Structure formats: structure tokens, C-alpha cells
Amino acid sequence: MGDLSDLIACPHCDAVYRVAQPAHGERAVCARCHTVLIAPRRRAGEQLIALALAVVVLVITATLAPFLSIDAGGQHNAASVLDAALAFSGSGALALLSLAVAAGIVFIPVTRALLLIYVLTPIVRDRPPAPGAIVAFRLSEALRPWSMAEIFVIGCAVALVKIADLAAVEFGPGFWIFAVLVVLLVVQDNFMCRYSVWKSLET
């Protein structure tokens, strides 16, 4: 049967293939269910680290900067991302929801970015993997579906239309930072070849 490390199994349909490393920019796809199995990119590691650093900086700035502000009937109010997350905090069981919202739009994207930096930096510099890199990458992958910053931005658009009749709304710097952030998060997800990362963590 040969060496099992030369084989790759499609995680979605269990089909097994012999690994033939595709060239940069090419993709190996499962013949049966079309799941992308391997998709290496040139200098993907460096780009991912740069993106992750940008994500950390942007999330922290966007969280603290004024996000949206509203004027109506002589009253003014501004809210940051943190305020939005804490909107549920005053009301008993709803406080749990505050935690979930804060996690989905702030903590999880930042945690994933930090974990990626930790995992990828030694790989890019051709050093042995960092201690605990496997656990770190597992955690980062497990958190992926729960990172919800992009959904939050669409939610903002919906909220604005909802209150457009009621009040004048203004976007603060936080909103634009967050919009850029969403683009970065999408790029980050598409750049990463998980197979390549796992392969380089194998000892």
C-alpha cells in the first residue's frame, strides 16, 4: 500500500487520492464531491501573517472608535462596537447574549488572528513548529464558523435602514475600519491552504 502519508482523504466524501502537489495557484479538487483538497499559493504564509496582524490592529481600533452616531429631536447618541455587544447586558438572561455577540464580532476574530500568527511565523522562517502549534491551529479551525464580523456589518446596514425615518444616522470611523476588516477576513479565509499548514506541522 505504500506510505500512508502520501495519501489524502476527502473530508466530505471519504474518497482517497495519492497526493500530487499542485503548482502555486492551482487547486486539487475531489473528483467526486468537488471539495477543494489542496490549494497552495506563493508566499501564502507571509501574506496570511500580514493579514492577521492587520486584523488584530483593526479590530481593536474599530472596537474603541465611535461606530455609528444618531441625531433625533435634539438628542445625540454615539455607539461603539463594544456598546453594541453590551446592548443586552442590562437585562438578566440576555447578558449571555452580550457575551456571544462580543465573542462573535471581536474576541473570536482576534483570537483566530493571533493563533494564526503564532502557528505560521516559525513555518515561514523555516524553523521547527512552535510548541503547541498543532493545538493552536486546531483551535483556530474550530473557531472559524463562529467568527461573525462580516454578518455584523450587514446587520449594521439593515439597522440603519430601519431607523432612517426616525433619526439622522452617521457612520463613524469605526464603521469604515470594520468594513475593511471584513474584506481582510474573507481574503484570509480564501488564502489559507489547510492541507499545506497541517503538512508543515507534521513532525
Add this chain to the structure above:
Amino acid sequence: MEIAGDVTTARDMGLVACTRCTRVWPLGTHKCGRCGHRLHSRDPHAMQRVWAFWAVGLMCYVPANLAPMLRTRTLVSSQENTIVGGAAELAQHGNWGIAMVILVASVLIPVGKFIAIAGLALGLRRPGALGPARRQQLYEVVDYIGRWSMIDVFVVAILSSLVQLGAVASVSPGPASLFFALSVIFTMLSAQSFDSRRIWDIEAVAPPAAPPIPAPPVTKAHPA
């Protein structure tokens, strides 16, 4: 890499695949030596988890639609809106686009998810109208789209933090927001627990096509 020819599964080869890092191991290995993921050729308890999360998600979805999502207080009035009620009001004011976004994210997607997961789970036993490739697509759509239902929860969060204008107007979240978020979380867990490899097992175990039922022999009709 072009891959062609017949498909062999890890199970056929006496191997077990890691669904997280795609490494294969001899059948009977319990833990992936590369990423530490627990290995199951087909997890015997996966379907129980799918149904358990599905049921809890559905139980949360009912109060999410009956209880108020948003409480709005202005100088002249005070009102509570359910999810559907809020969308209906937006539509009345002519905001059809946003009303549709909310209805799609809060009603169409969640209900569609419950039906799709149940259909996929029940369909594992028998080859139905949909082939494995279509079922796999359906599963991927369900898995991808589920998170987007969180939009309405975020809208409530944004409105409640932003619209705090003293006596003029204020908005606060209703209990439905919690139930709705829980429903989204549990249906996501349900979809994640589903082992999509089972979709393809049908292909492997399908009996060879039965010979076509022969037409009745043709005989000459008796002359009248």
C-alpha cells in the same frame, strides 16, 4: 492535479480518514497522529447528536417567533415587535428590501435549515430523488448559510445601543433575541455534527441496478 477514474474510499481500503487534516490511518486508529482529531470511520453517535441539537434548536425557534424581539418607546407610543411583525411593519412603510432581508434571514433560512437537515438525515437510509452530489451541495449550503441568520440578533444589538435618546426614543432587546440566537447556535451545531461521508455511502452499497421489468409478451389478438 487532475483526478480521474473510479473512487476508492478510505473505508474500502481499510483505512480511517481524519476529517480535520485529511490524513489517513489504518482502521482502528483512535486519534490522528498529525492533528490529534478523534478518528471515526463513521461516527456511530453522530446522528444522535445531529437530532439532539436539531430538536433543541427547533424548541428555541418557537419562542423566538412568539416573544417580542424589539421594544420601541417613543414620545408618543410604545410598542413591541416580534420578528415577523417587525418585518411586516417595515414592508408597510415601503422598505420592501429590508423586510425581505429580515424575512429571509430569520424565517426562510432557519426553517429551510430544519427541513434540510432532517431531510439529509432521514435520506441516509434510502436513495431518494436527490443523488449524493446534490445532497452534498445541499449540506454545504446549509452549513455555510446558517450563520447568516445571526443578522437579526446583531440588528437588535445595534439598535438597542444606538437608539438611546432619552425621552425622544429608545429601543431595548426583547427575550426573543436570546431564543433566536440559541436556535441559530444549536442548528449550526447540528449541521456540524452531520457526517457528510454518510451521504456517499449510499453510492457504495447501492445494489446493482435491477433488470428492467420485462414488458408483457405480445400475442396476436383473437380476431373478433
